[in-house]
Amino acid sequence: MNTAYRELRFSARPEAARYAAAAVLPYVPSGRPAQIVDVGCGTGDTLLAIAQARPLARCVGIDMSEVNLASAAEHVRKAGSGDNFRWVAGDYLSCTLSPADIIFSESVMHLIPADAHIIFRKLKADLGPGGKALLIMPYESIGNRLLIGVRRALRLVRNRAMDAVLLWIARTLYPKWPIEELRERLEYMYVVPLNLDGAEWRGHAKDCGLVLLETVPWKNTSFTKLRHRMLVFERADSAR
Numbered sequence: 565m566n567t568a569y570r571e572l573r574f575s576a577r578p579e580a581a582r583y584a585a586a587a588v589l590p591y592v593p594s595g596r597p598a599q600i601v602d603v604g605c606g607t608g609d610t611l612l613a614i615a616q617a618r619p620l621a622r623c624v625g626i627d628m629s630e631v632n633l634a635s636a637a638e639h640v641r642k643a644g645s646g647d648n649f650r651w652v653a654g655d656y657l658s659c660t661l662s663p664a665d666i667i668f669s670e671s672v673m674h675l676i677p678a679d680a681h682i683i684f685r686k687l688k689a690d691l692g693p694g695g696k697a698l699l700i701m702p703y704e705s706i707g708n709r710l711l712i713g714v715r716r717a718l719r720l721v722r723n724r725a726m727d728a729v730l731l732w733i734a735r736t737l738y739p740k741w742p743i744e745e746l747r748e749r750l751e752y753m754y755v756v757p758l759n760l761d762g763a764e765w766r767g768h769a770k771d772c773g774l775v776l777l778e779t780v781p782w783k784n785t786s787f788t789k790l791r792h793r794m795l796v797f798e799r800a801d802s803a804r
């Protein structure tokens with residue numbers, strides 16, 4: 565298990581949470597208390613936006629970072645929601661869930677240090693009949709490979725001066741972003757993804773009984789961020 569994320573804060577940008585909620589909502593059943601799980605929910609803003617649009621939903625937010633979960637609970641409390649929320653602190657792979665209608669996860673699958681089969685078996689086990697897993701994650705491409713190469717190089721020479729230079733570049737590029745949020749993202753600038761979407765990743769999903777229904781392009785918010793897309797999987801025994 566990678567414990568590095570336990571101490572890290574990652575505050576969602578409001579526009580990013582709105583964008584993710586709008587992409588996930590069409591898959592969320594309405595008119596019944598569907599169970600929605602956000603794996604690596606961060607500060608919970610996407611889950612909250614979904615809950616506001618689907619008031620009957622039962623929402624579960626999982627995250628390794630307790631500081632993120634504390635903010636998530638606070639955001640939900642301030643919004644006057646809360647009864648339909650449960651927060652789980654820890655590694656997704658070791659948590660126990662009741663069958664979910666939707667499991668979504670933005671920018672997290674590539675951070676989990678586990679064999680793809682283990683991740684997909686867990687996802688399949690957590691989905692109820694007809695359940696879907698929506699995975700927003702980076703994919704195999706020349707651009708992403710170049711960016712990963714840069715990150716590997718940065719990791720080798722990382723020191724305080726390098727952090728300061730990266731932060732200065734970020735402040736120049738995103739002058740309107742709060743400095744704290746730029747600082748939170750510094751750690752992620754050095755992350756080398758452990759999983760990427762591609763033929764191999766999808767093959768593992770198929771082997772584990774998840775059918776890929778569609779792929780959805782994802783807006784990129786920063787040139788330093790790996791390009792993502794959303795993969796929509798359904799449990800094979802319920803796919804038509």
Ligand SMILES: C[S@@+](CC[C@H](N)C(=O)[O-])C[C@H]1O[C@@H](n2cnc3c(N)ncnc32)[C@H](O)[C@@H]1O
Binds near residue numbers: 627669
């Ligand atoms: C890049 S942030 C994305 C947060 C949120 N999904 C968003 O888009 O705003 C990655 C999040 O995944 C969490 N995380 C990383 N590995 C995890 C794991 N194995 N289980 C649960 N959460 C994890 C981190 O603590 C962090 O909050």
